[in-house]
Amino acid sequence: MLFLNHGLITLISLFFITACSSSVTQIQLHELGEVVDLHTGQRLSPMQFAKQIATHDYLLIGEQHDELKHHQAQFWLLKQLQQTRAQGSIALEMLSIDQQADIAKISQNPSAYMHNLPSILRWKQSWNWAYYADLIQSAFANQTEVLATNLTQEEVQTLMRGAEPLNGYRSTTTxxxxxxxDLITAQHGFETTSGKNSEIIRKMVQVQQFRDRRMAEKLAQAKTPSLxxxxxxxxxxxxxxxxxxxxLAPNIKITSILLxxxxxxxxAKDADYYWILK
Structure with missing residues (x-):
């Protein structure tokens, strides 16, 4: 998620919680569109795609957070992969690292907490639980490692006050x-990128990059196959x-999937696959 006002996210998410009545699990195969292999241009059915990536150890699957079909596709893919392999770990942007202790508590005895996961996880209202519930429940039920990957709110506040820039080679170039x-400017509608806005945008870029670095760190240490x-x-x-x-880990081979x-x-500069869900 690009840096957004937390209150705005909450209002948007609450709208979708009340407005969305369709289940993540209720989707037919013909509704899952097609997947483009961006290296070859080949168009794959969802089943062909699932079989093609079943042996890949690191899958990075994107989403537009408020698109139900994206969550349906993600859950469908997870279930397909679980039929052919044991899923080592699932890493989630929606969970910040201060929730990892809650995850550990649930993992010790999932059945005892399954009825009350949002409360035990201290799930943030800025994320629509209805979109992620089935996936997270499935992960716990199958004893899959669940990894929190996001920054805490305190870390974000520290970065916005000013922090040492992130070190990197490929990841931190100008x-x-x-x-x-440019993405932040377009998303937030800044009329100008000079003066005070320039400093705000610079700090927001730092937050975004620290988020990405945190996710990368967690993935590099995750049980494989990881999603x-x-x-x-x-x-x-x-x-x-x-x-x-x-x-961080140049020997790790990842597969990136945009939706x-x-x-x-x-x-192919952007991703390995593009899943088109109309």
Whole structure:
């Protein structure tokens, strides 16, 4: 998720909690669109895609957070993968590292907490629980390691007050940071990027990059096969977690999957696969 006002996210999420009545599990195969292999241009059915990536150890799958079909596709893919392999870990942008102790508590005896997961996890209202409940319940039920990967609110506040810049080689170039700044500028509607706005944007870029670095650190230590669920920008090869993994653990081979609704101008520079869900 690109840096957004927390109150705004909460209002948006509460709207979707009340407005969305469809279940993440209720989707037919013909509704799952098609997947484009961005290296070859080949168009794959969801079943062909699932079989093709079943042996991949690090899957980074994106989403637009308020798109139900994206969550349905993610859950469907997880269930397909679970039929062919034991899932080692699931890493989630939606959980911050101060929730890892809650995750550990649940993991010791999942059945005792399954009826009350949001409360035990201290799930944040800024994320629509209805979209993630089935996936998280499935992970605990199958004894899959669940990893919190996001910054805490205190860490975000520290970064916004000013912090030492992140060190990196591929991940922290001026080009990468400018691309993130452009996305933030467009998303937040800054009329100008000069003066005070320039400093705010710079700090927001730092927050985004520290988020990506944290996700990369957690993935590098995760049990394999591992699946990261995060916003599309986080799994993008040009600006996100893949660059940080290349800095931290260059021997790790990742597969990046972007989700969208149209045949956008997306190439193998951005991801390995593009899942089109209309």
């Amino acid at each position: 080009n990468v940071q400018q691309k993130i700044a 990261l669920i995060a916003g599309n920008h986080h799994v993008n090869r040009q600006i996100g977690v893949p660059l940080h993994l290349a800095d 969208g609704a149209t045949s956008e101008n997306i190439s």
